[in-house]
Amino acid sequence: MEKYIRVKDLEDAALAILPKNARDYYTSGATEEYTLAENKRAFQRLRIRPKCLVGLTSYNLSTIVLGEKVSMPVGISPTAMQRMAHPDGETANVRAAQANGVIYTLSTIATSSIEEVAEAAPNAIKWFQLYIFNDRDLTRSLLARAEKAGFKAIVLTVDTPLFGLRTADIRNKFTLPKHLKLANFEGQIATKVNSTNDFSALNNVDHYLDKSLTWNEIKWLKSITKLPIVAKGILRGDDAVRAVEAGCDGILVSNHGARQLDGVPSTIEALPEIVEAVKNYNVEVYLDGGVSTGTDIYKALALGARMVFVGRPALWGLTVGGEAGVDRMLNILRKELKHTVLIAGTPSVTDITKEMVRHESTYSRL
Template sequence: MNVLVSLVFQLLLEIWRRIIKENPRCSYQAIEKIADYYRSGAGKQQTLAENRQAFYKYKIRPRCLRNVENVDLSTTILGEKISMPIGIAPTAMQKMAHPLGECANARAAQELGTIFTLSTLSTSSIEEVAEAAPQAIKWYQLYIYKDRNITRDLVIRAEKAGFKALVLTVDAPVFGLRLEDLRNKFTLPSHLRLANFQGIKSGMNTERDHESGLNNYVTSLFDSSINWEDLKWLKSITKLPIVLKGILTAEDALLGVQAGVAAIQVSNHGARQIDGTVAAIDALSEIVKAVGDKIEVYMDGGVTDGVDILKAVALGARMVFIGRPALWGLTHSGQAGVEQILNILKKELITCMAIAGFSNIKEIDRNLVVHENYYSKL
């Protein structure tokens, strides 16, 4: 995926040029903080590396002579037909990457006929994104806050704006130890805002010794006491399907099924919560096996090319979401950059599917992929 690698290497340069042009007094240190926020993980960042490396442990068993002249990537997710099983995961504060931020990212998803997930911590509001990409399939990621009225109001706004699902992040009762952010005392740049929280007081734009503004924000609003009963409350205030994001065990996946959620998104929060957790792709099989065909299962984390996507689909992911790659494309050239990333992944997936002997994404099954240990046991 040489083009994507090239875009990643241009990330810092493009951020520097854009922010310094808009704010000549902006320092190199401020730019470095933004780049560190996007690219870093928790702790020693072992899980951040393993999210990518774990894909190498799965080997493809291609089939031959199967007529792959026409490859079809289209599928159905929560009843909505989409062009391919590649969607955009929620990532925060995208106007740090490009002036149009989340609106440009959503337009790219609209253009490619796939799903865009808007982060609660966005720098474009629910309403702004809905207006910018009215035809896009949009999901809204949220947390359950200490003040339940905040969560209720966000849900009502998302419903009114035409969002199709709620993605409840459940792996962040407290924020992980993101050492780069703590070292940098990361704060949202002063010219930006958390667009969905106008008028709500938080610590996002303040610094304290040994803390980051983001950590202050989390402490002020997030509720570390949430449990499965709060999921019942969320279901009682909305008719939108709920996707549980951040599940890594069969036990929690089954509790989600019992609670009546529509889907599970296998994820370790981009390796930003606990360093040392299982890679998302390694947790996928366990969860798919546990829930069977009761609900849909998706995954995110460490995906960098079409081969990764093919492996995830073979292991049971109905949908694969990307976070950082979309940010790199956004930083490089806005909507066009995100579209380029999605098109690269799409082309790679089509090519890999054809070589592996599959012409329809829905026909891919577990037999296509084995763990590397499979061959040592023969």
């Protein structure tokens, strides 16, 4: 694994070995993929302003998230169908998270079940990503299973009344390989979803998503679970306020890896508006989308995120080496973050302030 020095090295290696169907599914963003590129570019437009000779004696990457200590402010975002990347899929990914003391978020649309993931890594801090389905019994049973299996929070995806248009998947007539299954639906809508042998496999899940949802539904969710709720997919300050007032404990600033709607802001651009909007509330703000280096993490923390999550980087690690590959990805980020906090002169991740970062335009002489 030592030959992979950057997350980009893992990405290049993964893209070279993944079958086209899976590669396109993992990489694609919505329509023209402008926002997909911006998720990365917007980080590059920010500059870190290091402080020199601050008297470094130690450093600290650990922080507290929803009451749990994590070893660094990086967690794993929910991504669907991880067994296309590696035969052990979600179970390898969660084991790497466990070994690294970071949060793993399991997708509803996973190829390993809630119970398999819990069994694979009983001591990992596990969160469960939920879609609210028209079938409230199905929704309720997923929630109950996650709670029973020891998951610590519910990540409610709020940006998906239906799935975005992903050109390559439409062209490929994307479907889950025959030997895999959407494990959380076994015995439920799975029979219909899993037996369909064309792109409608995903459209079928899409069909079951409750499009009539409003923020009022958070009350219903809170009536059936004691777990904290994180609203995932927020890109506006007013929505962040609605989420908190509805009872959410966390806001995940996310554009779904740019897979939902092209032309929306990159997540690092959207972050300051959201942090500002909820500054007087007791809520944690996180970010995902385009994070692939230690300096990206640092910039997000400086602009007010408590932690970041990574989606595709874990898929690249998983593809290259299963658990060892995800472990490598996390260690690359840990090392880069350590170097960033030390060289920037802010040795503790909880002490990074907004003034450590400036937009490139501040330096322009035009």
